[in-house]
Amino acid sequence: MTNGAQDEYQRANTAALRLLTLCDRSKKDLRERLLRKDYPVEVVERVIQRLESMGYLDDERFAVKFAMDAVRRKNAGPAVVRYGLQQKGIERRIIDETVGKVFQENEEREVAKRALKRRLKISVQKPEDRKGKIKRLSDFLRRKGFSYDIIKAAIGEIEDDI
Numbered sequence: 001m002t003n004g005a006q007d008e009y010q011r012a013n014t015a016a017l018r019l020l021t022l023c024d025r026s027k028k029d030l031r032e033r034l035l036r037k038d039y040p041v042e043v044v045e046r047v048i049q050r051l052e053s054m055g056y057l058d059d060e061r062f063a064v065k066f067a068m069d070a071v072r073r074k075n076a077g078p079a080v081v082r083y084g085l086q087q088k089g090i091e092r093r094i095i096d097e098t099v100g101k102v103f104q105e106n107e108e109r110e111v112a113k114r115a116l117k118r119r120l121k122i123s124v125q126k127p128e129d130r131k132g133k134i135k136r137l138s139d140f141l142r143r144k145g146f147s148y149d150i151i152k153a154a155i156g157e158i159e160d161d162i
Contacts, residue, residue: 005043012039012047020051024062027052028089063090063098071106075115077145078103112146112154120158134159 012034019025019033027048034044051057063085070076070084078099085095103111119140134155141151 008040009043009046012037012043013050015039016047016051017056020056024065025057026059026062026088026090027057030057059090060094060098062088063094064101067098067102071102071111075111075118075144077112077115077141077147077150078108079145079147081145083145108146108150109153109157112141112144112150113157115141115144115146116154116158 015037016030016034019030025033030051031044031048034047035041039047048057066085066088067081070081074080076084081102082095082099085098090098116137119137137155138151141154146154
């Protein structure tokens, strides 16, 4: 390897490490960010392989952290988590495992109930008919990525609060 190529590799490696110190990233995200900084594709791929072999870059670990954060902070359902991971370039196998693992630990219905309770707390208490309010809450959970069965169960459990 020539001196110029070695220097390019060192700069790309330093940039990658700097990005990883800010937050965990997927391989796709790190690759795109380094390419936007105009590092050659071959150099970027070498850096990614090295960081992966050292354990600094791990899509499985990233997927679990991303999913847990989405559930904890945003009360996201499985469909939203799945979509977010797809956008981050995570493989389908890892997505399936992660969603299964995260929603096994955090029962999906409990996450939906937390989302509803938070929504009820935030929403301004307008004089609104019960049916309209239930539809609005149902639509809210659908946008959060929950299935019809979970939505129905979660709304049924907090129906007295509505």
